[in-house]
Amino acid sequence: MNERTHLCGNLTESMIGQTVQLKGWVKKRRDLGQVIFVDLRDRAGIVQVVFNVEENPEALETAEQIRNEYVIEVTGTVIKREAGTINENLATGTIEVTADHVSILNRSKGLPFMIEDDSDASEDVRLRHRYLDLRRPEMQNTMKLRHQTTKFIRDFLDEEAFLEIETPMLNKSTPEGARDYLVPSRVHPGSFYALPQSPQIFKQLLMVSGFERYFQIVRCFRDEDLRADRQPEFTQVDIETSFLGKEDLLAMMESMMTKLLKKVKGVDVEGPFPRMSYNEAMERYGSDKPDTRFEMELVELSELVQDSGFKVFSSTVENGGAVKGICVKGIADDYSRKDLDALSSVVEVYGAKGLAWLKIESETEVKGPIAKFFDETKQRALIDTFAAEAGDVLFFVADKRSVVNDSLGALRIKFAKDLNLIDYNQFNFLWVTEFPLLSYDEDADRYVAEHHPFTRPVKEDEERLTSEPENVRAEAYDLVLNGYELGGGSQRIYERELQEQMFQALGFSDEEAKEKFGFLLDAFEYGTPPHGGIALGLDRLVMILAGRDNLRDTIAFPKTASASCLMTNAPGEVDPGQLDELQLSVNVREDEQTESQASEE
């Protein structure tokens, strides 16, 4: 017998007495001299294998050579463990396998770190030996969850008559938003392909083609400076539909997400999901992706404080700025004056000049450095406005409205985490709608699209596209889950004239528009249906479902913050002949090379 008969993790008491053949990795080995215990691991789980001198001295001899992570093949008999030796932490803990025969299929040298979930190895070491890191149960489970998630989404969309259609990876560069990754062409020297930031244009063209329901789980690329929650390549669940109104699309996505949560997490989430306009989200939560698992909302105080004696507040309001605050419950005794002052650094990142605070002494009285600027009535009004209680602390920012919202939004999140206010078993979905279509980019000295240039303006704002572009709302919707933007979608422009107006609003000349997107403008003239869609970030979705907070943990072979693979050392130098074929030369500026190498450390 040399075929595996069972998986370790699938053995049960019903198999007691059976002869089995197992293959897998030695997770642990305990040598008691006359008897050796081996925890044998395969993809299904772990079972204990016993080598006993009385039963089988030959197998015991081989077992003596075995070390952790050796790959072995064991033939033996399933037996019931004795009462005192049952391992309740193991699914197979009531049984074990007595070995009749064992072969070593491959050896392992000493590991750079233990294959354990609570490995204390640095992430760098784990990434360098990713093939070992992926052996950890946590990583195995996350990859399984990722598979189940994509499988479920594909099944769901197939049921809804969507076709998965692949779009090209080698495209034309039309940077509008993030930076493209370029791919030099050998056949057309001096020309370049670009890797897709999203299949946006192709999916719209598939609607022109009459497919009506397209999806694709697809790799996308952005050459941006990376943060913890970004990767240079990421995977997107890309969806586009024709003739389907916004309401139907949102309802379909709600159905998909609630069924997904039920399927892979066993969690019940109710639809329809709450909705909130972009403005409301910014005003109440200081974020366009609010985490609604806790309250601590931002409170508007501009009116209340404009005639207070505190000049910083009143003059901010006079100059068109805003004053807002949050109330953090019951922390007054735990935060010293010094602690509270130190929190300024949190808001300064967002451009706020300072963070003011007041402790609530009683139902009628506040205390703190700025308390003296508020008379009794004002103090009472503040307390009432926040519905604050003794022991709470109020925090204030006075600045441009956007700075106020951003900085208090960030402070809100910080407190929620520090004070452990978040219920991590909760899954709070939220649609954020009515985003601005355009925003003014000071550097580029022109308007840029908040989502992308193909997003449709809200009907009643259409005529403002030329006259007051900053006040046009987009027919767009972001799906937010627990404070993360899961994805965004919109109804699209499908008329050539409106698309041309949009390009004009973005400052494109007619030539530019034609050069970059002429084929799309042309396509719009051949019977383009009304259409819209959405794209969801798969890595982030899996990260939330897995209860992780690092995108890298959801990707089998991720890149570091400097877009490197520590295992393969990509990117790397290439053969001069390869560059010669591409008719390219590298002119690395010395200083930058040194800098970049230094930052790699």
Added chain:
Amino acid sequence: MNERTHLCGNLTESMIGQTVQLKGWVKKRRDLGQVIFVDLRDRAGIVQVVFNVEENPEALETAEQIRNEYVIEVTGTVIKREAGTINENLATGTIEVTADHVSILNRSKGLPFMIEDDSDASEDVRLRHRYLDLRRPEMQNTMKLRHQTTKFIRDFLDEEAFLEIETPMLNKSTPEGARDYLVPSRVHPGSFYALPQSPQIFKQLLMVSGFERYFQIVRCFRDEDLRADRQPEFTQVDIETSFLGKEDLLAMMESMMTKLLKKVKGVDVEGPFPRMSYNEAMERYGSDKPDTRFEMELVELSELVQDSGFKVFSSTVENGGAVKGICVKGIADDYSRKDLDALSSVVEVYGAKGLAWLKIESETEVKGPIAKFFDETKQRALIDTFAAEAGDVLFFVADKRSVVNDSLGALRIKFAKDLNLIDYNQFNFLWVTEFPLLSYDEDADRYVAEHHPFTRPVKEDEERLTSEPENVRAEAYDLVLNGYELGGGSQRIYERELQEQMFQALGFSDEEAKEKFGFLLDAFEYGTPPHGGIALGLDRLVMILAGRDNLRDTIAFPKTASASCLMTNAPGEVDPGQLDELQLSVNVREDEQTESQASEE
């Protein structure tokens, strides 16, 4: 009512009397003055809509403005067609919809070609307007078939406990085989990523990680000079397993393919598939991917002709070459001497110096320019060897054995097509096994891997890896369908020592091996299980299932033979700023640019 209630193609007689709302494209419009007929098309099919002056003059008025490919929304009633007007070519041909209301959702200008399967537009025009070309029913059906195929494969592998795991697109360049597409790194100036030619190393590392059953439907890239059946980016069904012997893997693939054919084509194919060694395939069919739907096998004649009077034959055999032939049935009267002589051009492509032929006159006699070199016994022996009959023609090539096989193999295929010998409803699977592990590359002056450097040698040939590398067989298997190589797989090397020997056989220095594949060699030392896998070309599979002979017809947005997209004009020039950020410069050699542009026309 402004929500679509039904799809055009789904309307049936059971809906007669119902009010429906349809949305779709005007396929055809016939204006008879008092009545207008519109064939309305959506993703499900076509239905006839009638606008009648008596029923609804307002709708008729709008219908008068309608032209082909307009997008419209129609509300109306399903009615039974009168007996004489039933259209048997249409699934909905027994009913029609009388319009109560119609709105034009979008207009279309005149089309560059008709949306018909038998469009006579050139492929260039169709590719330039691919969004219109994809409206053709044939293209819609092929994309549907492609979706069904990938869906089936995913379902099948999920059932077999495989996990789909994504591997990176931005990798290190380790060209060994085809040319890599490179992606310059901005963060690491002077360094490059490479797009994957296949996820080979990553899938092996996933086996080191203990996933045991991995698959991925994944985009791969090869920067090669293109032929009709190649694309710069292509999609692969990539599979890898641990602890699964070759026989089990092959049986699993047979099960997958037979069930797929049943599911998407309704065709019954029996497993197990026949197997043939590489040598046998070359000798009998002159191809390592023989089309076994017809016979006309190559016949060995070296012994028979070595002492004939025909010097060309006898001296070839004397010098270690071979003489082989094929017998083409019943064509003697249809091919003149000139026709037969002209066939030399077919074999000359493969390096053959000429093509000899003989017509069979009777059971005992041959005729033709070389007949005189064969005495009566030899003529009879020839006829017997081929089991030839009067009216057949024998063709002969005398040359190096590989030239003989290649050229007669090509001639065999040509005749099968010209004479219509192929049953296109047949699906002939075949495993080709025992490929040579290595072949000698004259240009590189070293051995190169026939499959890839990770393929395992056949056990009993292992010790010849150093002494006679050309005589080592690979533990590899290609899956052939109807003369196409659907894909190939192998058992892999999983021991560091053997992998190092393989790299040595390929002429890698230790440093080179370490620089390129050091992480893999390291990984092999941490408990790597025996593993093997296979990769199938999805584009080619869909092409065969769809009964097409052009890969481009199976890809939504394909590239031309010069790796261009005629619709978007990719690749294209990029902004100098983009190159500056990458610290790259283009040095196009003038002559080549002109040449390349010229070849583009």
